[in-house]
Amino acid sequence: MRTINVRETAGSNLVSRPTAKDLFDFVKNTEEPEVILDFSGVEFVSRSFTDEFYNLFHLNTERGFKFTMTNVPDDIDAMLKAVASTQDGRGKSKGADADVYRPKDMDDLDACFSTLLI
Amino acid sequence: MKIKEKINVNQAKLSAGLSAALRICTQVASSPDKADEVDLSDVDFVTPTFALPFLVFADGYVKDISMTNASSYLRSIHFESRGVDSGAMRPTEFAAFIECYSRKRFVPIVRFPSQKTRISDRDRILSAVENILVKQTGWKSNVTHGIKYMLSEMTDNISEHSRSEYGYIFAQCYPTYGYADICLGDAGITVLGSYQLADNNEIQTDIEALKAANKGVSTKNLPESENRGYGLITSREMLVSGLGGQYLMLSGDAVYVDTPNGGGYIEIPGGIRFKGTVIALRLPYRNDKFSYLNYLE
Numbered sequence: 332m333r334t335i336n337v338r339e340t341a342g343s344n345l346v347s348r349p350t351a352k353d354l355f356d357f358v359k360n361t362e363e364p365e366v367i368l369d370f371s372g373v374e375f376v377s378r379s380f381t382d383e384f385y386n387l388f389h390l391n392t393e394r395g396f397k398f399t400m401t402n403v404p405d406d407i408d409a410m411l412k413a414v415a416s417t418q419d420g421r422g423k424s425k426g427a428d429a430d431v432y433r434p435k436d437m438d439d440l441d442a443c444f445s446t447l448l449i
Numbered sequence: 450m451k452i453k454e455k456i457n458v459n460q461a462k463l464s465a466g467l468s469a470a471l472r473i474c475t476q477v478a479s480s481p482d483k484a485d486e487v488d489l490s491d492v493d494f495v496t497p498t499f500a501l502p503f504l505v506f507a508d509g510y511v512k513d514i515s516m517t518n519a520s521s522y523l524r525s526i527h528f529e530s531r532g533v534d535s536g537a538m539r540p541t542e543f544a545a546f547i548e549c550y551s552r553k554r555f556v557p558i559v560r561f562p563s564q565k566t567r568i569s570d571r572d573r574i575l576s577a578v579e580n581i582l583v584k585q586t587g588w589k590s591n592v593t594h595g596i597k598y599m600l601s602e603m604t605d606n607i608s609e610h611s612r613s614e615y616g617y618i619f620a621q622c623y624p625t626y627g628y629a630d631i632c633l634g635d636a637g638i639t640v641l642g643s644y645q646l647a648d649n650n651e652i653q654t655d656i657e658a659l660k661a662a663n664k665g666v667s668t669k670n671l672p673e674s675e676n677r678g679y680g681l682i683t684s685r686e687m688l689v690s691g692l693g694g695q696y697l698m699l700s701g702d703a704v705y706v707d708t709p710n711g712g713g714y715i716e717i718p719g720g721i722r723f724k725g726t727v728i729a730l731r732l733p734y735r736n737d738k739f740s741y742l743n744y745l746e
Contacts, residue, residue, distance in 0.1 A: 346601035377601035413745035444464035
């Protein structure tokens with residue numbers, strides 16, 4: 332089973348969906364039936380990267396692809412768990428229902444901003 | 450028409466810059482001429498919420514808008530040149546350029562590539578900007594990680610949804626007051642335009658689009674996209690509830706603001722519409738109890 336160093340392959344600061352796709356394509360192109368993804372040295376993953384990573388790697392697990400992860404930093408582990416727990420869309424729409432203001436001119440707009448304390 | 454305004458934006462209110470920019474945009478929109486000149490000789494100080502909305506407006510407006518007589522201050526933030534074209538610079542050239550700002554209190558307006566084919570360049574440029582901001586503000590790692598999360602989600606949204614070839618970032622630090630303002634913008638298709646590309650879209654106005662985006666409704670409209678749309682809402686929660694900061698989002702003719710005191714949607718008066726999206730963040734320097742991991746959902 333081959334170990335793939337994520338930092339050497341994709342970088343230490345993983346912040347975009349295409350980077351997750353590139354990592355997946357790299358792993359797929361090794362044609363290994365099972366790989367170990369070594370996260371040592373990875374400093375930060377964004378939610379977008381993690382979501383794409385989750386969808387690509389887990390979707391393909393259902394198709395027989397096997398992978399395990401090692402040396403996953405605590406922050407990255409927490410991000411993976413958060414993304415896994417929200418795949419059904421739960422938790423959205425928090426706090427976005429607010430009043431709508433339609434000021435008639437720029438002075439009225441400034442008054443709206445003052446009302447909103449911003 | 451030549452437009453000349455005395456401008457000295459008061460940084461105390463995050464919205465003050467936007468108000469000043471809108472007043473100039475209104476004059477441009479009411480001018481009968483095919484091209485307008487904005488004379489900047491009476492501009493003393495502008496904030497990110499002035500600069501990026503104005504540049505996005507100028508980029509997308511039907512008429513040519515030229516800027517003249519920029520002061521040395523405006524040239525130092527690269528306002529009149531519409532941002533530093535970082536995508537045209539060699540990596541080491543940009544690294545050397547941006548390092549000049551490590552002891553200053555602002556990051557100049559940086560125009561960065563946002564096409565999917567240039568993701569590596571974008572990430573390298575924004576990482577360099579983040580590093581300079583950390584040097585300027587002295588943000589501790591707990592705050593820095595939250596800011597990296599927010600900026601990565603927002604720049605990824607530009608690349609994923611705006612269809613703009615480039616984005617802007619501009620930051621101004623206020624050490625005396627203990628906060629920094631960061632603005633990100635794009636001259637793209639707006640949030641509404643992005644929703645309108647989706648099948649079975651029912652969103653018709655900019656206000657509806659901002660409401661949907663801030664509720665986490667994905668524009669992708671696909672079953673496997675159920676987990677999309679979290680980036681914006683978790684970033685806002687992190688900023689406002691976690692750090693006690695302020696959030697302002699402008700797209701088309703709508704503005705959404707959120708603060709620890711509450712929030713609201715505002716329709717911009719006077720028929721002014723921006724062909725693009727701008728997000729402004731007011732980020733406190735310190736919050737020892739903050740951990741971005743508490744806001745991932």
